[in-house]
Amino acid sequence: MSESRRVPERAGGAPAERIYHLTTPGEWAAATAEGAYRFSTRDRTLExxxxxxxxxxxxxxEVAERLYADSAELVLLVIDPGRLGSRVREENLEGGTELYPHVYGPLDLAAVTEAIPIRRESSGPFRLPADL
Structure with missing residues (x-):
């Protein structure tokens, strides 16, 4: 059974905090060339x-290590939910208690405030920028 909760909202009904999405450099390049991001998670589309x-x-x-353990480089998309044209829901569809934001529609490129390349330390974990 899925669990869902509402996140704190700003005017317009969007969550108040930034959310993040991990993608590959190839998927991000394809999205910027097409003008729309339509990937859900690794190798799976929104459709x-x-x-x-x-x-x-x-x-x-944790998501980077779980889903991209064999990758050396990723792109971390920083998303302003207030700029999204699609609904965001906080939920866990696998029966756990930890909730994740899901965007129910294409990711508007205008909502991506930063696209940050992140790399795995040599044979170690991924590292995020200190100022993130």
């Missing part, structure tokens, strides 16, 4: 899954 998987800052590294 296949129904939403874009996102996370909160404290969830990013």
């Amino acid at each position: 296949e899954v129904g939403f874009v998987h996102c996370g909160h800052r404290e969830q990013v590294l």
Whole structure:
């Protein structure tokens, strides 16, 4: 059974905090060339899954290690939910208690405030910028 909760909102009904999405350099390049981001998670599209998987800052590294353990480089998209044209829901669809933001529609490129390349330390974990 899925669990869902509402996140703190700003005027307009969007969550107040930034959310994040991990992608590959190739998927991000394709999105910027097409003018729309339509990937859900690694190698799966929005059309296949129904939403874009996102996370909160404290969830990013765990997701990177779990889903991209064999990758050396990723792109971390910093998203302003107030600029999204699609609905954001906080939920856990796998029965756990930790909630993740899901964007139910294409990710508007105008909502991406930063696209930060992140690299794995040599044979170690991914590192996020200190000022993130």
